[in-house]
Amino acid sequence: xxxxxxxxxxxxxxxxxxxxxxxxxxxxxxxxxxxxxxxxxxxxxxxxxxxxxxxxxxxxxxxxxxxxxxxxxxxxxxxxxxxxxxxxxxxxxxxxxxxxxxxxxxxxxxxxxxxxxxxxxxxxxxxxxxxxxxxxxxxxxxxxxxxxxxxxxxxxxxxxxxxxxxxxxxxxxxxxxxxxxxxxxxxxxxxxxxxxxxxxxxxxxxxxxxxxxxxxxxxxxxxxxxxxxxxxxxxxxxxxxxxxxxxxxxxxxxxxxxxxxxxxxxxxxxxxxxxxxxxxxxxxxxxxxxxxxxxxxxxxxxxxxxxxxxxxxxxxxxxxxxxxxxxxxxxxxxxxxxxxxxxxxxxxxxxxxxxxxxxxxxxxxxxxxxxxxxxxxxxxxxxxxxxxxxxxxxxxxxxxxxxxxxxxxxxxxxxxxxxxxxxxxxxxxxxxxxxxxxxxxxxxxxxxxxxxxxxxxxxxxxxxxxxxxxxxxxxxxxxxxxxxxxxxxxxxxxxxxxxxxxxxxxxxxxxxxxxxxxxxxxxxxxxxxxxxxxxxxxxxxxxxxxxxxxxx
Amino acid sequence: xxxxxxxxxxxxxxxxxxxxxxxxxxxxxxxxxxxxxxxxxxxxxxxxxxxxxxxxxxxxxxxxxxxxxxxxxxxxxxxxxxxxxxxxxxxxxxxxxxxxxxxxxxxxxxxxxxxxxxxxxxxxxxxxxxxxxxxxxxxxxxxxxxxxxxxxxxxxxxxxxxxxxxxxxxxxx
Numbered sequence: 001x002x003x004x005x006x007x008x009x010x011x012x013x014x015x016x017x018x019x020x021x022x023x024x025x026x027x028x029x030x031x032x033x034x035x036x037x038x039x040x041x042x043x044x045x046x047x048x049x050x051x052x053x054x055x056x057x058x059x060x061x062x063x064x065x066x067x068x069x070x071x072x073x074x075x076x077x078x079x080x081x082x083x084x085x086x087x088x089x090x091x092x093x094x095x096x097x098x099x100x101x102x103x104x105x106x107x108x109x110x111x112x113x114x115x116x117x118x119x120x121x122x123x124x125x126x127x128x129x130x131x132x133x134x135x136x137x138x139x140x141x142x143x144x145x146x147x148x149x150x151x152x153x154x155x156x157x158x159x160x161x162x163x164x165x166x167x168x169x170x171x172x173x174x175x176x177x178x179x180x181x182x183x184x185x186x187x188x189x190x191x192x193x194x195x196x197x198x199x200x201x202x203x204x205x206x207x208x209x210x211x212x213x214x215x216x217x218x219x220x221x222x223x224x225x226x227x228x229x230x231x232x233x234x235x236x237x238x239x240x241x242x243x244x245x246x247x248x249x250x251x252x253x254x255x256x257x258x259x260x261x262x263x264x265x266x267x268x269x270x271x272x273x274x275x276x277x278x279x280x281x282x283x284x285x286x287x288x289x290x291x292x293x294x295x296x297x298x299x300x301x302x303x304x305x306x307x308x309x310x311x312x313x314x315x316x317x318x319x320x321x322x323x324x325x326x327x328x329x330x331x332x333x334x335x336x337x338x339x340x341x342x343x344x345x346x347x348x349x350x351x352x353x354x355x356x357x358x359x360x361x362x363x364x365x366x367x368x369x370x371x372x373x374x375x376x377x378x379x380x381x382x383x384x385x386x387x388x389x390x391x392x393x394x395x396x397x398x399x400x401x402x403x404x405x406x407x408x409x410x411x412x413x414x415x416x417x418x419x420x421x422x423x424x425x426x427x428x429x430x431x432x433x434x435x436x437x438x439x440x441x442x443x444x445x446x447x448x449x450x451x452x453x454x455x456x457x458x459x460x461x462x463x464x465x466x467x468x469x470x471x472x473x474x475x476x477x478x479x480x481x482x483x484x485x486x487x488x489x490x491x492x493x494x495x496x497x498x499x500x501x502x503x504x505x506x507x508x509x510x511x512x513x514x515x516x517x518x519x520x521x522x523x524x525x526x527x528x529x530x531x532x533x534x535x536x537x538x539x540x541x542x543x544x545x546x547x548x549x550x551x552x
Numbered sequence: 553x554x555x556x557x558x559x560x561x562x563x564x565x566x567x568x569x570x571x572x573x574x575x576x577x578x579x580x581x582x583x584x585x586x587x588x589x590x591x592x593x594x595x596x597x598x599x600x601x602x603x604x605x606x607x608x609x610x611x612x613x614x615x616x617x618x619x620x621x622x623x624x625x626x627x628x629x630x631x632x633x634x635x636x637x638x639x640x641x642x643x644x645x646x647x648x649x650x651x652x653x654x655x656x657x658x659x660x661x662x663x664x665x666x667x668x669x670x671x672x673x674x675x676x677x678x679x680x681x682x683x684x685x686x687x688x689x690x691x692x693x694x695x696x697x698x699x700x701x702x703x704x705x706x707x708x709x710x711x712x713x714x715x716x717x718x719x720x721x722x723x724x725x
Binding site for chain 1: 611632633634636638639642661666667668670671682693696697698699700701708709710711712713
């Protein structure tokens with residue numbers, strides 16, 4: 001956990017006071033909706049179909065149990081008893097009243113949380129691997145870097161009115177769990193040939209109507225230069241990014257139109273001017289930020305306690321969950337536990353206030369009071385002693401977050417869609433719910449293996465459909481909901497955009513099509529353990545297209 | 553449109569001269585960037601202060617040779633959401649060392665004041681009179697800053713190393 005100090009707390013409180021004044025001016029009519037809009041957006045407040053929506057940042061996906069209790073409190077006090085975890089380590093509340101927003105924000109501020117820059121044309125919440133600090137394969141904890149960058153870009157006097165939103169992710173290991181390639185700017189910690197740790201810098205990723213994967217503009221950036229290089233990128237973007245067309249304003253378009261090499265040259269030239277100035281990282285300042293990340297006092301424990309093995313043999317359900325939802329921890333005797341927010345028939349990423357409170361209590365008992373949020377819209381208890389797993393599993397199962405479907409076909413990433421969103425053309429949530437019902441049989445889902453479905457209710461692609469193994473995009477045709485299906489997308493270290501398999505299908509047929517694709521895969525796979533994504537890569541989409549459209 | 557300087561509404565002593573109009577003698581004037589560059593050596597030799605209205609899609613580096621002769625640079629915010637002039641302001645102050653009046657013009661509203669001050673502006677053509685009247689308090693809403701900028705305030709990272717003195721009383725703008 002990063003522990004806020006007096007300075008951090010003061011800034012957040014000042015932000016709440018400012019927003020309270022802005023809301024009062026809006027309510028009195030002193031501000032028009034047009035003038036209020038950019039102000040509310042920079043605090044994560046959207047006006048949706050039915051009500052205002054409040055988005056609150058969970059920087060680099062790390063929450064304390066006290067913060068989780070506060071998420072529950074806000075859900076109960078200001079919303080309808082639940083919240084929605086998003087693909088960018090935020091939580092959204094969809095039923096907030098404008099006049100209560102400042103109070104909700106003040107409540108968040110009391111536990112060091114805020115919605116600053118969770119929307120608007122500024123640098124958004126910095127995201128990272130939800131297993132940061134505990135993954136056995138990481139080089140170092142990326143959250144310290146994410147926090148350093150977060151501080152630097154928070155209320156930045158130069159970069160708060162960029163051409164368009166700007167999303168940064170920090171990654172740290174061979175396995176990319178932060179979807180780096182679809183970010184405006186990605187910083188990937190790695191070792192160079194000399195064994196030094198630094199960053200690979202990638203820019204220009206993004207989905208939406210013109211999807212691009214980020215391109216590397218600097219293979220190795222020294223740690224001391226990270227802030228100055230980010231500054232040079234943002235300044236270049238602020239100067240040259242298009243402002244004539246909102247759909248062409250993201251940095252991905254600038255990088256594409258200019259070419260990655262030319263863009264890199266502009267950044268490099270600007271960087272030469274700033275690299276040795278105030279932004280060159282002072283090791284003492286970095287050490288100070290790092291020192292405020294507090295790590296658990298782990299016990300000395302051994303791996304694989306016999307009692308857990310016995311419990312696995314005794315209970316098939318526990319065994320399946322252990323296989324699916326529990327991962328190796330870098331400390332012996334501990335485990336990383338993923339909590340599925342994708343129950344059968346549920347809304348992906350939703351949690352009730354009761355679940356949040358229960359999870360916070362379980363975090364206190366079993367995970368040193370810490371919880372993580374991942375871009376797949378699930379939660380994580382990052383520091384669980386292996387001996388506690390049977391007990392924890394029973395408690396998680398009792399509150400409905402132990403569905404053993406992590407990474408499987410029913411672990412669907414979905415945007416809120418037309419049920420909430422004013423931009424959507426089609427519904428997403430009911431499609432997701434129906435697919436989870438079709439694949440409720442865990443043995444079937446497990447046999448299909450790792451398979452990611454991503455659903456977006458419109459071209460803005462908030463459900464990241466382009467990078468789903470199976471991508472589902474809702475489009476409206478003559479007032480009816482249709483869905484385009486893509487195959488072969490990936491958001492990990494081998495990121496790839498999916499390919500369209502054919503004409504869009506109507507709402508009622510989407511789950512059937514997914515079943516057809518799954519059945520085709522079972523027939524096509526070379527071996528039982530050839531993953532869906534590898535089969536698609538080997539065979540191409542053609543055999544899937546034939547299967548899906550044979551009877552349509 | 554009220555002009556705010558040093559936190560106070562003041563009278564604007566500059567006259568804006570259109571590109572095809574003659575330049576009056578002995579009066580501080582603001583001319584467009586293209587007119588200024590076309591005639592710079594003559595204009596800076598006038599017997600009165602000269603200012604330039606510089607567009608936000610042209611590099612301020614072009615003004616570098618004249619910075620010590622210009623007494624005012626006005627940058628433009630065509631829309632509240634168009635933030636290019638923040639970069640221009642910081643470059644003028646921090647890279648090129650420009651020290652005279654730096655004026656924000658266009659869609660200048662209360663909720664940008666703090667950003668503008670931090671980027672190095674010291675004069676503000678405020679769109680709404682009500683905003684101009686509350687300039688001082690609006691520009692001092694924050695007492696903690698995470699980054700160093702043209703206003704020279706100490707960022708949080710540095711304050712922490714200096715023993716993180718508790719948040720001080722708000723500094724005057």
